[in-house]
Amino acid sequence: MSYDIADPDLAGQGRARIEWADRSMPVLRQIRERFARLRPFAGLRMAACLHVTTETANLVRTLAAGGAQVALCASNPLSTQDDTAAALVREYGISVYARNGVSRAEYYRHIEQALQIRPDFVFDDGCDLVNTLHMARRDLLATVKGGCEETTTGVLRLRQMAADGALEFPVVAVNDTDTKHMFDNRxxxxxxxxxxxxxxxxxxxxxxxxxxxxxxxxxxxxxxxxxxxxxxxxxxxxxxxxxxxxxxxxxxxxxxxxxxxxxxxxxxxxxxxxxxxxxxxxxxxxxxxxxxxxxxxxxxxxxxxxxxxxxxxxxxxxxxxxxxxxxxxxxxxxxxxxxxxxxAAEGHPGAVMDMSFADQALTAAWLVRHHDSLAPGVYEVPAEIDEEVARLKLASMGVAIDRLTSEQEEYLTSWRSGS
Structure with a gap:
């Protein structure tokens, strides 16, 4: 395992903060337990360019629990939590290339280092990793089967790439799913x-x-x-x-x-x-x-x-x-x-990132199953994933909702009923 982090001795502090965030991420925790049983990512390599925060650490733990080999770099030079990076390396065995306050050159060097894993799937937050693949590391494109994009800016760039015929593999716009943008963004x-x-x-x-x-x-x-x-x-x-x-x-x-x-x-x-x-x-x-x-x-x-x-x-x-x-x-x-x-702060609270990263994790599992049938382009998160995340989140909050009766279902699916 290789890595480039600021201070490995911060690992204990980082682990405590990661576990604190995990308390507020019950949906992702359930998915991690499911992945540990089913191992949907066994033998797969995943490169992620995301904000290296405690919440992201719990997503990476979830991917690793599913059997993936993960390499993580930062999607912003100032967002990295150095103790979180140290804990991912020392406590969880993840290859991390991220230090707070790096230069632009170092930022892109870290992306290059994460890509050395020769990924099967990629996770991006802003499209810099995908852009690097297409502009500087085209030799790796043949192995990439698909990816996920986390943020509005990245989705805008990806849609333009697709419109120009430049995008070489399918990417799911996780940002655009309701349980992400309605809560994470807002x-x-x-x-x-x-x-x-x-x-x-x-x-x-x-x-x-x-x-x-x-x-x-x-x-x-x-x-x-x-x-x-x-x-x-x-x-x-x-x-x-x-x-x-x-x-x-x-x-x-x-x-x-x-x-x-x-x-x-x-x-x-x-x-x-x-x-x-x-x-x-x-x-x-x-x-x-x-x-x-x-x-x-x-x-x-x-x-x-x-x-x-x-x-x-x-x-x-x-x-x-x-x-x-x-x-x-x-x-x-x-x-x-x-x-x-x-x-200047710690980013979004774990309770809201719980849904965003649950979307990421479940979408990754869906991509593994379906990438062979997807042409290069930008795709929406399947509606059933969005609904599952919302239901799991409500359940974790102790909130129950109504269900349709058989008569209501028939009414909604029939054109024969008049007013």
Missing amino acids: YGTGQSTLDALFRATNTLLAGKTVVVAGYGYCGKGLAERARGMGARVVVTEIDPTKALDAVMQGYQVMPMAEAAPLGDVFLTATGNRDVLRREHFERMKDGAILANSGHFDVEIDVRALERLAVAVNRQVRPHCDEYVLPDGRRLVLLVEGRLVNLG
Whole structure:
């Protein structure tokens, strides 16, 4: 087993935190016990490029329990929990290539190291591993039978690859299943982003104006939680339907150029680049806080901010860089514009990642059974997996729901019954 981690001696601390997260992940734990009995991945090699956190560790443990040989690298240079990486290596025997704060070159070197396993299946969070396979390691494509993608940004990239005829194997868009995006994206991103904001800045949201860029599921979660903390929330959007939804939820909706001078806190969650750029920085008030909850560090145009600033006060607080503009105004950028909820906090709570990673695990087992019948392309998670995860989660929470009677089932499946 090979690995590249920061400090193997952190393994004991990491194991304790992994086990703590596992307490909040009963659905994944049930699946892990099932996989340990059935061994659906026996003899298979899996490469995963995911956030190396305690919750991810429990997914990797589940794949390994099913018989897989797993190699894990990080999907973000700042999200790795070094104690978690150490525990995966020392306590669970997983090959991990991840250290917090690595350079861009080291980040891609770790992806290359994870691919040395010559994977049969891949797991990605942002499409960097899949992109590396297609751009730099095409010699490995022949062995890859399929993959899963965890996040909105990655799915967007994969669909474009498929549209261009470039994608060489089937990939399941786990992000798009209801038990993932309705909960992970909305409740997970909402809570973990504000958690990161509070840890980094200790700011009070009550009475402040929070500008949320993007009103997809992540943006909905950000807006809901900020409003719940007493903030005035402004939403910016390019999609008229989503903008209309935000208006009818009671939020102010306007272009970013109009929101720029109003906001005390700016949170981006669009999956696109340059959402906050020079023309907006020039209009922002002194002390405005800028944070990104999109996967890649392109939503805030940091280079434009650097060119505009006359001075940069690094680490005025942990994870906070202060950019001083020519007129003396100061803008505070969190975690270099990278994914704030994992750079300044611990990411989503285990209870919500329980569903996302249950989707991943069950989809992996489905892919193993069905990959031979799938052409290269992007696929949805089968509906029965989504429903199983939801039912298991409800059961773990002690919640029961109704079932259709035979008469109701007949009514729903027959066109002969009138009103």
